[in-house]
Amino acid sequence: MDNSGQDRSGGGGAEVQDGPGGGGARRAPESGGGILMGRPFGVPVYVAPSWFLVAALITWVFGGQLDRVLPELGRARYLVSLFFAVAFYASVLVHELAHTVAALRFKLPVRRIQLQFFGGVSEIEKESESPGREFVLAFVGPLLSLVLAGLFYLGMFAVEPGTVPGVLLAGLMISNLLVAAFNLLPGLPLDGGRMLRAVVWKLSGRPMTGTVAAAWTGRALAVAVLVGLPLLTQAGGLADGTDGAVGVDALTDALLAAILAAIIWTGAGNSLRMARLRERLPELRARTLTRRAVPVEAATPLSEALRRAHTAGARALVVVDGQGGPTAVVREAAVVAVPEHRRPWVAVGTLAQDLRAGMRVSAELGGEELLDALRATPATEYLVVEETGEVYGVLATADVERAFVAAMARPAPQGR
Numbered sequence: 001m002d003n004s005g006q007d008r009s010g011g012g013g014a015e016v017q018d019g020p021g022g023g024g025a026r027r028a029p030e031s032g033g034g035i036l037m038g039r040p041f042g043v044p045v046y047v048a049p050s051w052f053l054v055a056a057l058i059t060w061v062f063g064g065q066l067d068r069v070l071p072e073l074g075r076a077r078y079l080v081s082l083f084f085a086v087a088f089y090a091s092v093l094v095h096e097l098a099h100t101v102a103a104l105r106f107k108l109p110v111r112r113i114q115l116q117f118f119g120g121v122s123e124i125e126k127e128s129e130s131p132g133r134e135f136v137l138a139f140v141g142p143l144l145s146l147v148l149a150g151l152f153y154l155g156m157f158a159v160e161p162g163t164v165p166g167v168l169l170a171g172l173m174i175s176n177l178l179v180a181a182f183n184l185l186p187g188l189p190l191d192g193g194r195m196l197r198a199v200v201w202k203l204s205g206r207p208m209t210g211t212v213a214a215a216w217t218g219r220a221l222a223v224a225v226l227v228g229l230p231l232l233t234q235a236g237g238l239a240d241g242t243d244g245a246v247g248v249d250a251l252t253d254a255l256l257a258a259i260l261a262a263i264i265w266t267g268a269g270n271s272l273r274m275a276r277l278r279e280r281l282p283e284l285r286a287r288t289l290t291r292r293a294v295p296v297e298a299a300t301p302l303s304e305a306l307r308r309a310h311t312a313g314a315r316a317l318v319v320v321d322g323q324g325g326p327t328a329v330v331r332e333a334a335v336v337a338v339p340e341h342r343r344p345w346v347a348v349g350t351l352a353q354d355l356r357a358g359m360r361v362s363a364e365l366g367g368e369e370l371l372d373a374l375r376a377t378p379a380t381e382y383l384v385v386e387e388t389g390e391v392y393g394v395l396a397t398a399d400v401e402r403a404f405v406a407a408m409a410r411p412a413p414q415g416r
Contacts, residue, residue, distance in 0.1 A: 034114060043100050043110045045093065050117035058085040062171065069167055080164055087168070088175050089115055091148050095179065096120040098144040102137045118263055119179075126368075127278065131202040131210070138194035145180035149173050187218030189267030211275035218268030226261035230254050280407040281367040289403055290363065290384045290393035291315040295324065298349025302338060305330070305348045316394035318383065319352045326391055328352035329359070329381045332398075353379065360385055363392045374400065 034046040063081040066073060073080065096113045099122040103110050111123040128134035152173035159165040183191040193214040201210035230253045293316035296305045305317050317330035334351035353359075358377025363384050365373055374382070374397065384392040 034116075040097060041100060041104060043104075043113055045113045046115070048114055048116035051089065051115050054117055055082070055085040055089070058088065066167065069162075070164065073164070080168070084168055084171055087172055089120075091145065091172065091176050091179070092120045094148060095141045095145050096122045098140040099124070099137060102140045106133050106137065108137075118259070127207075128198075131198040131207075134201065135195050135198035138191040138198065141191050142180040142183045145176045145183070149176035149180065152176065185221055186214070187221035187264065187268065188214040188271040189218060189264065190221075193218050193268070193271075208275055208279050211271060215268040215272040215275075218264055218271070222261040222265035222268065225264060226257050229257035229260070278368070280404070281371070283407045284370055284400060284403055285366040286361055286370055286384055286395055287363045287366075287392070289399050290395050291399070293318045293391065293394045295320040295326070295391070296330075296348055297322075298328070298347060298352070300348050301344050302335065302346045302348050302351065303343040306335075306343065316381070316396070317348055317352075318391060318394065319349055326355060326383055328354045329383055329394055331380055332396060333380065353381065355383055359383060361395055362387065370400075 034048040034051070037045045037047055039045070059078055059081040061081075062084050063078045066077040066080060070077065092115060093113070096115075100110045100113060103122070103124045106128065108128070109125040111125055114121050114123070124137075128137055149172075152169045156166060156169045156173065159169065184195075185192045186196040187193040188197065188211070196217060197207070197210035197214040199210070200213045201207045204210065292312070292314040294305070294309045294312050294314045295318050296308065298319050309315065309317060316332070317335075318326050319328040319330060321327050328349070330348050330352045338346050338351070356377070358373070359379055359382050361370070361373055361382045361384050363386055380397050382395045382397075384395045386392050
């Protein structure tokens with residue numbers, strides 16, 4: 001499932017969050033991801049604390065089913081059920097690894113995989129460059145779930161029906177079929193929604209058009225799940241001669257439907273918001289956001305440096321060495337904090353941030369590349385340079401943030 005609501009401090013990115021059991025490709029900080037289980041293909045795999053709650057629930061529910069099918073197991077049925085829960089989430093991991101391998105094949109970095117309450121998420125750092133890659137990236141997850149279901153089905157012929165292995169294989173076959181079917185539903189944030197997005201993107205030529213179509217389809221799907229799942233369960237009960245879901249069963253079905261609907265609705269909204277964000281990113285250009293700066297030596301009094309900046313119509317100060325090479329950027333917050341009567345006795349060098357690796361930004365950067373550069377080296381100001389190495393000015397993080405907010409507030413651009 002593709003939950004595009006992952007926000008990397010205003011950046012793009014793609015997070016594939018799958019519904020019950022898997023699906024999908026689009027972020028969260030690496031810390032707090034849960035228990036690190038390994039690094040297949042160099043990508044860390046975490047198990048979130050919520051997984052243990054789901055594992056306990058699966059163990060209890062499947063144990064009750066085993067009691068009806070294999071009553072001779074007694075309390076040992078819960079050990080078998082726990083094995084089923086672990087095997088089921090191993091299938092989810094395979095589903096997520098399919099997304100991850102496809103992303104790596106397309107040169108899209110993957111931050112991590114996380115197994116959580118309602119499935120898994122593959123946190124992919126970049127957007128697909130074409131609708132064809134987007135379609136493949138989304139489809140491989142359900143495809144692997146279908147392959148697993150087929151393998152478990154074939155395995156059932158190798159064991160005796162009605163035995164523990166037979167029941168486990170049947171349960172895993174059915175669960176993987178459900179995972180594949182659910183994630184193929186055509187609405188974001190599910191894999192089917194990403195596939196629909198890719199198709200509309202291909203036909204319209206605009207990824208935003210595809211996202212809008214798939215997101216609103218996802219919201220319609222959320223409403224259908226909220227209303228339809230309890231009704232289907234009740235209808236199934238009437239069909240087999242019972243009174244349908246009543247009491248605790250009815251409440252459980254309604255709660256499950258509400259949780260699934262909330263996940264789908266929220267994921268669809270996040271996908272739409274992130275798509276709008278990415279459409280705005282090209283408006284952020286280092287060259288247009290950079291403040292003009294004047295060079296000053298470290299020993300220059302702040303009052304004199306500000307006078308020179310005012311005369312030159314500049315809004316930033318760059319500390320230079322004896323040869324005129326930039327060594328530091330004067331912090332605006334530090335300047336503001338100095339009372340005016342003390343400025344003649346304060347040297348600008350005491351208010352400057354030494355230039356370190358990553359604080360030199362190309363004037364040609366823009367969009368997500370610019371945001372990636374700023375995230376890689378957090379600072380309040382950056383030195384902006386031309387391709388020749390010549391100083392162009394100073395870029396303030398506050399200016400980037402204001403420009404981003406302003407861009408998001410403007411109507412979406414029309415046309416291709």
